[in-house]
Amino acid sequence: MSEVRPVPLNLRNSRILPIRFEYYEPTSLDEALELLDKLGEEAKVLAGGTDLIVKMKMRALEPKHLINLKRIPNLNYIVSDSESIRIGALTTWSDLEKSDIVKNELPALYDAVKAMGSLQIRNMATLGGNICNASPAADSAPPLLVYDAKVKVVSKQGVRVIPLTEFFLGPGVTALRSNEVLTEVVIDKHNVSVGSAFVKISRVATDLAIASAAVMIKLKDGILEDVKIALGSVAPTPVRAKSLEAALVGRPAKLEEVKQYLNLLEKDIKPIDDVRGTAWYRREVSKVLVYDAFLKALNRLGGCSL
Amino acid sequence: MTAWSFLGSKTLRKDSLAKVSGALKFTNDLEVPGMLIGRIFRSPYAFADVKRINKERAERLGAVVITPDDVPQKLYNPRLVSVHEVTFKDHQVLTKRPRFVGDPIAAVAASSEELAQRALELLEVEFENIRKPILDPFEAMSPDAPPIHERIMKGDKWVEVKNNVGAELTYSEGDVDEAFKKADVVIERFFKTGRRYHMQLEPKAVLCVPHTDGSITIYTTTQTIHNTRILVSQIFDLPESKVNVVKVPIGGSFGSSIQTNVIVPIAVALCLKARKPVKIALTREEDMYDHVGFSMHFRIKAGATKEGFLIGGEFENIIDIGAHQVQPYPLLGTSLGWFVSLYKWRNIRYVGRAVYTNKVPGCAIRGYGAPEVTWAVETIVDELAEELKIDPLEFRLRNYVGKGDIFWGQGPTVRSVIKSDGVPELLKEGSELIGWSSRGRPEDKKGRFRRGIGVGRGFHTSGAGGPISGEVIDYSGAVLKVNEDGSIDYITALQDHGGGTLDAHVKIIAEALGVPPELINVVWSDTSTTPYDVCTHASRGTYVGGAAALKAAEIVKQKIFEYAVRVLGRVVNPEALKIRYDRELKQAVIYVEGNPDLKITLKELATIAWQRNWGTIAAVVTHRATSAPPSFTVWFVEVEVDTYTGKVRPVRVVAGADIGTVINKDLAEGQLHGGFAMGWGMAVAEDTPYNPTTGELLCRGFITDYKIVTAQDMPKVEDFKVLFAETYEPTGPFGAKGLGEAASNPVAAAVANAIANAIGVRFYELPITPDKILKALKERGEWFE
Amino acid sequence: MKRVVRFKLNGEYVEAEVEPNELLINLLRDKLHLTGTKYVCGIGECGACTVLIDGKPVLSCITLAVDVNGKEVVTVEGVSKDGLTPVQEALMEEGAIQCGYCLPGFVVMGEYLLKERMEVSEEELREALRGNLCRCTGYVNIVKAFKKAFEKRGLKS
Helix, strand or coil: CEEECCCHHHHCCCCCCCCCCEEECCCCHHHHHHHHHHHHHHEEEECCCCCHHHHHHCCCCCCCEEEECCCCCCCCCEEECCCEEEEECCCEHHHHHHCHHHHHHCHHHHHHHHHCCCHHHHHHCEHHHHHHHCCCCCCCHHHHHHCCCEEEEEECCEEEEEEHHHHEEECCEECCCCCCEEEEEEEEHHHCCCCEEEEEECCCCCCCCCEEEEEEEEEECCEEEEEEEEEECCCCCCEECHHHHHHHCCCECCHHHHHHHHHHHHHHCCCCCECCECHHHHHHHHHHHHHHHHHHHHHHCCCCCC | CCCCCCCCCCCCCCCHHHHHCCCCCCHHHCCCCCCEEEEEEECCCCCCEEEEEECHHHHHCCCEEECHHHCCCCCECCCCCECHHHCEECECCCCCCCCCCCCEEEEEEECCHHHHHHHHHHCEEEEECCCCCCCCHHHHHCCCCCCCCCEEEECCEEEECECCEEEEEEEEECCHHHHHHHCCEEEEEEEECCCCCCCCCCCCEEEEEECCCCCEEEEECCCCHHHHHHHHHHHHCCCHHHEEEECCCCCCCCCCCCCCCCHHHHHHHHHHHHCCCEEEECCHHHHHCCCECCEEEEEEEEEECCCCCEEEEEEEEEEEEECCCCCCHHHHHHHHHHHHHHECCCCEEEEEEEEECCCCCECCCCCCCHHHHHHHHHHHHHHHHHHHCCCHHHHHHHHECCCCCEECCCCCCCCEECCCCCHHHHHHHHHHHHCHHHCCCHHHCCCCEEEEEEEEEEEEECCCCCCCCCCECCCEEEEEEECCCCCEEEECCCCCCCCCHHHHHHHHHHHHHCCCHHHEEEECCEHHHCCCCCCCCCCCHHHHHHHHHHHHHHHHHHHHHHHHHHHHCCCCCHHHEEEEEECCCCEEEEEECCEEEEEEEHHHHHHHHHHCCCCCEEEEEEECCCCCCEEEEEEEEEEEEECCCCCEEEEEEEEEEECECCCCHHHHHHHHHHHHHHHHHHHHCCCCCECCCCCCECCCCCHHHCCCCCHHHCCCHHHEEEEECCCCCCCCHHHECCCCCCCCCCHHHHHHHHHHHHHCCCCCECCCCHHHHHHHHHHCCCCCC | CCEEEEEEECCEEEEEEECCCCEHHHHHHHHCCCCCCCCCCCCCCCCCCEEEECCEEEEHHHCEHHHHCCCEEECHHHHCCCCCCHHHHHHHHCCCCCCCCCHHHHHHHHHHHHHHCCCCCHHHHHHHCCCCCCCCCCCHHHHHHHHHHHHHCCCCC
16 A cells, blocks of 8 residues: 555644635625625635634635625624614624623523633624534524524625525535625514523533533413524534424423423434534433523523423 | 741742743744744654655755655654663654654755745655554554564663563562452452643744854753753764753643653754754644653552551553653653552552553653542542541541651652651641531432532652662752852753742742842853753752752852951851841841841952952852652542533632742642642543544644633632641751642542542543543433433 | 735834735734744634734734734733733732743733723633633632732722
8 A cells, every 4th residue: 555645734734824815805795796706616705714714724725715804894783673683794702792682682692602712702703704614513503593593695696595594504514605795694583582592511611512502482371382492513513403392382381391302302413423522422411401591591581480 | 937038928930020021032932043944744644654755846945854864863762861771762853654643754944934834745755554553552562463663772772562562660569469368348440541631832842053163052842951952962973062952931841841852853953954043833733743641541459458557559550652652661660659659558569561552652741640640549549448438538647658658759769758748737627628527428419410529639759869879860950159249140950841940949049048039040041051950840840959059059158158257357267157138238148146246248248259359159069869758739629510411610629738848839829720720621621532543633633622721610719729738848948849740640539539429420531521420320320301 | 915014013003014824923923023922722722822903802823914904903012011011910929920821812811801891700700711721820820810900900809
């Protein structure tokens, strides 16, 4: 056996960015879309850089063109009206953290913000970046999934609005086309409940999730009228636990009740072994995370029916 | 307690201003004109042969390239600590037979890091005989396992490696089999530890500068400038006088630079070929492929009588050393040393084997096996006490090796007698502070979150000195001179890798001479201007290096007195004189007791000596300690286990330390704080698993997947108590002993025992991850479902 | 293709020619000789390379140099231009200094936190500092020092 293999260890150099690329700094969305349309697959868009630059250092991505979106105005906002809450793609995690809208109306997302990364990372990382990076462990994903969020993606050809459930296709793979930019996250108000929460388990305080879960519930007369459950880091993409949701709708909002059906989670998740945890552990602990998120969500509704 | 002028009081570290302002230059911060940047081509295969290297394309880029054919072929061991006859050599500067993913095969140097990186990527290396990696030491020892090294050198002799056992040590005392027959309780356990990474904040770096006369100057991350010099001189056949190694601040070490780093000879080879300065600074991912700690597999069998006395201990120790020996031979000795010096086993049988695997070479990591051995022994001791229904603290008190006992922590050839011992005091006070008596039994604990309290007791030696010269080299040196204004320059080869060792020396000198620390300058020295010091390791910095400094200060003091006699007149001889610090004058005063008019400040005296041509007051000493006394530590830890997720959280900590005289209290406390964080990581988190097919680290060298604790994972300030025993070590400088490793050694033991107290499960494999805890609880049928 | 970036660095305007793939940390360390900012992990996990950009702490090891054009950057060297900050003083006084490699990151964080927040609890401090790794101190004396710096400023910690 004889072969030549250039190896990852020699290719990696986290002190520098060991690859060259063309760099663009569009100052309008149109300009950015024009560039993307022209450069296609070989271009990547840069937002906070906390995932992209690291992947480039690791040589997991070697784009020939880098389009920095940060000089484009008006992509950083959080607005709420009677219909919906809209968050601009370049909104940083620190902006989310400081937003009363997020804190009061989207408590599961707020939990995720507090659980994500370091203060420095939150200053850099954007919500759009977290979604487009499409890590199965993305902290924003489970909360946004339980709020049935949609993303607005734009290209020269026009605008598409994609439900988040259809956006994630695999680890690092999304429905975003190479000429599109994700510009906004939209959450319809009728999908939102204060009875929502996110919990995460990780090795240390600043870490990717071993597993995470978000729950959103709406109650009517002590009965679960609406239940949304989503998990992170237990499947190739962040996932909704639809089997469990279906079983719980119409049931009394009691933890004992929830507990009985937790095994249904196994139908919705496909965890793997990796360096952060085993598939077995993820499967077991997912149930606890959903349970904990439920408890937290119930408490936020006034702590009824414990 | 003695009233000290400086010891024990708070003083600012000498380097603190440079450190908080970012001005301090570490190796990678250095630059010299015309400097090239080096990069190393590392093996992608865990076990293979290099068939061919084509360097043409890299050279065409303008890079300087070295391959195994360009460097000395000698075998070497990067760690010079044992005497020559027991130094096992299997390293090459660059190798044609890589034995782990990351083994250096070639190196390049170019004018920038990016260019060097490009040159590295243009090297074409062809491999053959690519073998399946052997990652398990037991598999490696099996008769049909291929040899990772066929033969190596032991001193000057070639030795054949059998069953991949790189070094072996056996020992016995008394009759263990007979003891086990007599014992009322015998238990046998198998233990396995993780293979931790030091995660010192500064990745290793080296800068080598050539001079026109053929000499070179080396700046590098090291705990030992002298051993670095000796090794480079041996590999490259240069006289030591042509190799100068400069002491550079080091960003943490924990044993990672106890050896001469393998990047040093590579940088030297590049520098000699390029005839230009060459700097190599490892990336974090390379650093993790450069060194990790050892993992250890133990079988321990222990017997005790129903009266609560140990009567026999059998210890088998298999060390997974990785692909090369960073001198694990003394570790075989110290492992036994930790074992026998923790408790009086009375009858002992030991076999230790250092086994090759195709993994990143293991080197010393804070404690040199003591945290691992202490965890296993403290687990067994707890279990024996439970079995015998004796309070675990009482059992420890009955059996521990303490005052008056023979002690040989650093292995069978380094023995001395214990003269200071704060264990009873620390056990008592610590247990009261933590609330030991109300810790409860695990079977009575209910609910999701369960708390438990555990104890871990241990020690570390203060250096590796002894009354006779054993297999370990251990001596230090110091140069001290009084300047013409009475201020002092202190010159030592001894490195401070962060703990504040040199500030301790300054205080020792200050105490001896009455000169305030701010008038004592620590010179950033090099090998050319200092007597030999072996290494800052084995927690010897304060005890051995401090004693050298004190010895020099005593000589200087005598010379001061001789000069003072000339000035003061009427004084019969130098013995009539004393020296003290004068708080008003803020300087040293030489005086005659009971004769207030007979005095002179050191400043006045030094000036007179200069003006009258008497000569400089100075001393050069070399110092060998004749013992290596244990610094005892006793840890009490309270943990909380989430029985639903298996996550463990530290709740409260009481750290007790017997380090003799405390020289710098806040820095000593800092050692214990940091020791806890490291021991906690060892207990519940840290390991470096491998991909079984490729032999690559699963974390690939990135700290994304080698997690160390953050500020948020540690207990609150008020929940972390530190105690110091009121002891005085008669052999130490002003009664002081070492601390760095004792500060961490029993932590994992205390954490593991606390987990057992919380949930009633003992774990024999580290780290105790949430996964393992949950599995154990589920097996017991106890989970929230 | 090289670009010229102009930005305010530690209070002074600077101009540098950089390649698009050049990182801010290397611009600071290699070209501008400000070596206080440390490379430790290179992937935004440890906080040793923390600098302030427009007043906010970010990680210079994953920031492109071209990206600071027109912005204001403060490094550890700039933090103490007008004398030591309360955090620096407290770190020195509380025995929080061991090897010192992580300290520039903590000092920059301290500068930010003292300006940004009027008071902090220990829990909030620990959360704010969780992105700065230290292997020597177990964070105890570092947290103590930060608390002291907040107290010193005349506000309750």
